[in-house]
Amino acid sequence: GDRQMTYRILRAEPDAASTPDIQYMLAILASRLGDEEQAVTYFLRSVELRESLKFRGNLDPEISRLIRKYGLFRRDGNRDAPSWERPGFFVAGRVSGRCGGSGGRCGAGGPARRL
Numbered sequence: 316g317d318r319q320m321t322y323r324i325l326r327a328e329p330d331a332a333s334t335p336d337i338q339y340m341l342a343i344l345a346s347r348l349g350d351e352e353q354a355v356t357y358f359l360r361s362v363e364l365r366e367s368l369k370f371r372g373n374l375d376p377e378i379s380r381l382i383r384k385y386g387l388f389r390r391d392g393n394r395d396a397p398s399w400e401r402p403g404f405f406v407a408g409r410v411s412g413r414c415g416g417s418g419g420r421c422g423a424g425g426p427a428r429r430l
Contacts, residue, residue, distance in 0.1 A: 335364035346377035
């Protein structure tokens with residue numbers, strides 16, 4: 316329906332990959348469409364482009380659920396590091412079944428189960 320059409324339009328936008336607001340909206344749409352892996356990838360890219368979106372994500376149910384589910388920004392000592400940057404997070408570059416249950420990659424540098 317309308318979500319799918321909006322998703323296609325935003326993805327086709329020429330500056331989509333470098334526009335934090337578009338990446339963030341794509342994350343919300345992907346989550347609503349049931350594609351958690353892509354939603355996480357879009358959200359992490361939006362945060363990479365504009366760090367304040369990390370905090371905005373806690374206010375949107377679609378994104379805050381992903382942050383909690385995958386532990387995206389857990390505190391590691393005194394360092395607020397995304398969990399995928401910590402040692403032991405990946406298994407040979409593959410997701411260990413946590414992201415969508417497919418066992419495939421969860422986006423470049425995306426979430427995976429901590430060992």
